[in-house]
Amino acid sequence: MPEQVIEKPVAPVARRSGRKPGKSGFGVWVPRLLPYALLVGLVVYFTARSALFLTPDNILIILRSSSVLAVIAFAATLVIIAGSIDLSVGGIAALTGTIAAYLTVEGHPGAIWVALPIGLVCGLLNGALVAYAKLPSFLTTLGVLFILNGIALRITGGASQLMDNELLDELVNGASVLNIPNIIWWAVLVGGLVSVLAYRTPFGRYVYAIGGNERVARLSGLKVERTKLLLFGLSGLLSGVGGLMLIGQGSGSSPGMGDSFLLNAIAAVVMGGTALNGGSGGPLRTIVGVLTLGIVTNGMTLTQVDPNYQTVIFGVIVLLAVIVTVRRAETGVVK
Amino acid sequence: MTMTFPGVKALTEVSLTVGAGEVIGLVGENGAGKSTLLSILSGSLRPGAGEIVARGRTLHLHNYAQANEAGIFRAHQDQGLIDNLTVAANLFLGHERRFSRGGLLQHRRLLAAARRQIQADTMLAGRVSEIDQVGDLPLDVRQLVEIARAFAVAELLEVSRPVVLLDETTASLNQDEVTELFAHVRDRRDRASFVFVSHRLNEILELCDRVYVLKDGVVVAERKVGETSEAELHRLMVGREREENHYLEDRRRTQFGAVRLKVDDLSSGDEFHGVSLDVREGEILAVGGITGCGKSHLARAIAGDVRASGTVEVDGRRLPNHRPAARRGRLAFGPLDRHAEGVSLLQSVRWNMTWSSLRDHSRGPFLSPRREKRAVAAGMARYRVAAPSMDTRVGALSGGNQQKVMLARLAGSGARVLVLDNPTRGVDVGARQEIYGHLRDLADAGFSILLVSDDLRELIGMGDRVAVMRDGQVVREWESRGLTEEQIIVGMV
Numbered sequence: 001m002p003e004q005v006i007e008k009p010v011a012p013v014a015r016r017s018g019r020k021p022g023k024s025g026f027g028v029w030v031p032r033l034l035p036y037a038l039l040v041g042l043v044v045y046f047t048a049r050s051a052l053f054l055t056p057d058n059i060l061i062i063l064r065s066s067s068v069l070a071v072i073a074f075a076a077t078l079v080i081i082a083g084s085i086d087l088s089v090g091g092i093a094a095l096t097g098t099i100a101a102y103l104t105v106e107g108h109p110g111a112i113w114v115a116l117p118i119g120l121v122c123g124l125l126n127g128a129l130v131a132y133a134k135l136p137s138f139l140t141t142l143g144v145l146f147i148l149n150g151i152a153l154r155i156t157g158g159a160s161q162l163m164d165n166e167l168l169d170e171l172v173n174g175a176s177v178l179n180i181p182n183i184i185w186w187a188v189l190v191g192g193l194v195s196v197l198a199y200r201t202p203f204g205r206y207v208y209a210i211g212g213n214e215r216v217a218r219l220s221g222l223k224v225e226r227t228k229l230l231l232f233g234l235s236g237l238l239s240g241v242g243g244l245m246l247i248g249q250g251s252g253s254s255p256g257m258g259d260s261f262l263l264n265a266i267a268a269v270v271m272g273g274t275a276l277n278g279g280s281g282g283p284l285r286t287i288v289g290v291l292t293l294g295i296v297t298n299g300m301t302l303t304q305v306d307p308n309y310q311t312v313i314f315g316v317i318v319l320l321a322v323i324v325t326v327r328r329a330e331t332g333v334v335k
Numbered sequence: 336m337t338m339t340f341p342g343v344k345a346l347t348e349v350s351l352t353v354g355a356g357e358v359i360g361l362v363g364e365n366g367a368g369k370s371t372l373l374s375i376l377s378g379s380l381r382p383g384a385g386e387i388v389a390r391g392r393t394l395h396l397h398n399y400a401q402a403n404e405a406g407i408f409r410a411h412q413d414q415g416l417i418d419n420l421t422v423a424a425n426l427f428l429g430h431e432r433r434f435s436r437g438g439l440l441q442h443r444r445l446l447a448a449a450r451r452q453i454q455a456d457t458m459l460a461g462r463v464s465e466i467d468q469v470g471d472l473p474l475d476v477r478q479l480v481e482i483a484r485a486f487a488v489a490e491l492l493e494v495s496r497p498v499v500l501l502d503e504t505t506a507s508l509n510q511d512e513v514t515e516l517f518a519h520v521r522d523r524r525d526r527a528s529f530v531f532v533s534h535r536l537n538e539i540l541e542l543c544d545r546v547y548v549l550k551d552g553v554v555v556a557e558r559k560v561g562e563t564s565e566a567e568l569h570r571l572m573v574g575r576e577r578e579e580n581h582y583l584e585d586r587r588r589t590q591f592g593a594v595r596l597k598v599d600d601l602s603s604g605d606e607f608h609g610v611s612l613d614v615r616e617g618e619i620l621a622v623g624g625i626t627g628c629g630k631s632h633l634a635r636a637i638a639g640d641v642r643a644s645g646t647v648e649v650d651g652r653r654l655p656n657h658r659p660a661a662r663r664g665r666l667a668f669g670p671l672d673r674h675a676e677g678v679s680l681l682q683s684v685r686w687n688m689t690w691s692s693l694r695d696h697s698r699g700p701f702l703s704p705r706r707e708k709r710a711v712a713a714g715m716a717r718y719r720v721a722a723p724s725m726d727t728r729v730g731a732l733s734g735g736n737q738q739k740v741m742l743a744r745l746a747g748s749g750a751r752v753l754v755l756d757n758p759t760r761g762v763d764v765g766a767r768q769e770i771y772g773h774l775r776d777l778a779d780a781g782f783s784i785l786l787v788s789d790d791l792r793e794l795i796g797m798g799d800r801v802a803v804m805r806d807g808q809v810v811r812e813w814e815s816r817g818l819t820e821e822q823i824i825v826g827m828v
Binding site: 196199200201202204205206208209212213215216217218219220221222223224279280 | 662679702744
């Protein structure tokens, strides 16, 4: 239900000349900068607490450990902008990774790329159920998550698989450009592509339109169902990419390796300032969320916080980040 | 009973008094501050300065419940009810404690009280049941429930002389219902006072004793109804005389091109059946009829939003049934419920304007922000959208400006046929005439317009031809020249 719109004397009317668009007051910018401020605050804090924190090596460690989450969170961002949610991202990453590792162990290291079409198909399945069967995305993707996790477990019998895949190892762990690990470049590449898609293509704008008001989008003649189908397909495909990165990083698969991504991806997206109601935010903002999570995890380990407390502190940081990023004025009713 | 509160921010030193048994009219253009004023009176906004005095007591209202206890009730413009709750639950929303024992809600008592209210209400009796879900009710019935709620809660709280704020309650009512509502209000004058907000000046003059005219947050005039006229009120509101030529009748076209929109034997469930009509290039076909006659549903079916049998053709090309996306670039639809379906309130003017035409603002597969901004700036200038910038949220604009943003999107979509359901609903007089001007411009540019309207004068004033629907069928059609309101009413009922 839309908020009650209160008639105000329509603010300074720019009928003739007018203010430049985007020129807004201090009050608009402070909340927008708060997530960055939190990020900087965390960096300053951990730098003060540990000499090891702000070193080139450690920065690369943070970036490397955030890369998979970044790729999966980018995918989740677009789905959330459209007002849906994809809970199966971690499940798809786990399944595709497990299959690719299995194929390598079975002697088909070249067949790992099948992870991508499998991810795509899983995503399209989500999309078809949400867009055409009109099932709520939360429950659909939750169901698919269970199914995929189950299949992944079935393939390995619940055991970890160690693999040696030279090609994947080089692609993920090599450092061919500027001595920066390739896995980081992959995350940057995916982030760039998703950002271009979101901000600079009609498809991206349709995603925002659907999240803003699906009825308006439909009556404006937008292909709502097809857009949603493709969107979930993309989410699945990128989760497949994430799955490959995951096994490349860990040199094998383990049961439950995708589990942490479900909630971390959503947390990263929301911490960046993309509202769960849809229609606002964007992939570039998600980077802030991903980095915040990566820095907190890394910093707590460096400063030797009791592992039992780490989850609690992690939760507090997530709440703080959400408090500073949720732009209440923009989202209207908060659910 | 007196209410004064000089010195409010969006309003400047507004003072008004409501006497016992009095019906006060409040008029002003969108954005003049009427709704702000009502929000303050009903406790949902706090005044920057000033006070509200009732029966000699100064009120400090922090929320609507407190306003209720002080005897002030508001029937909202629309969307004051919760869709997924029943009529009974809505009637006593926020006052469930009075139907509770030991912290548990006694449904039966609540339902019985609601039933009593409905049966005692001449407008609702027989039309609605206390267990109906509000979301399933048509807009006009919802509005009546909203009004009934004000009285039901007043009675429940045993407020002897309530002040009821009617915020554009007639906008979604048809002629008969307006008449009933007015009778209803007159019946209750010995027990209650009213503040009535409406864009329809004739209604104000018919119902009220005194009128306050708001302009830019200031009361510019206070008139006894007997001592003023529609023309004077209009002049006070917009600062110019209401022209004879309100609908720009002088710009009516006489020459039309070939048939653009052809609807043949269109039927949809129980809503309407066997509707055939056509609209020529440059022509405006106005469709009227009482609420429930099927005219809004017809518009939706033509727009592909609901299933229908029969054919819809644009420029000789048959449009597939029930697929709005297949109409993009051929036919554009402006729905009745602007907030829910016409514009996306939380998103910017720019985005709202270009969704249907993004391909035109692209270079290859990519959007070109420059082209898009240029198009939006042109649209805002062309349709005179008063907004601080193209990045302003549409929700922050007045109703008239929201409607113009939507119109700009429809016209820019490449479609040459527009189907508009009450495009001036909830739009103030000044902006309304601008919209009429835009429709004339579009007709001159060769657009074919199907205009569904509840406003009789609008039907005659804007339509080149007028069709009237009754019980789901088109029963009459006239050339609008020389047509009178009486003739149309006879066709409608």
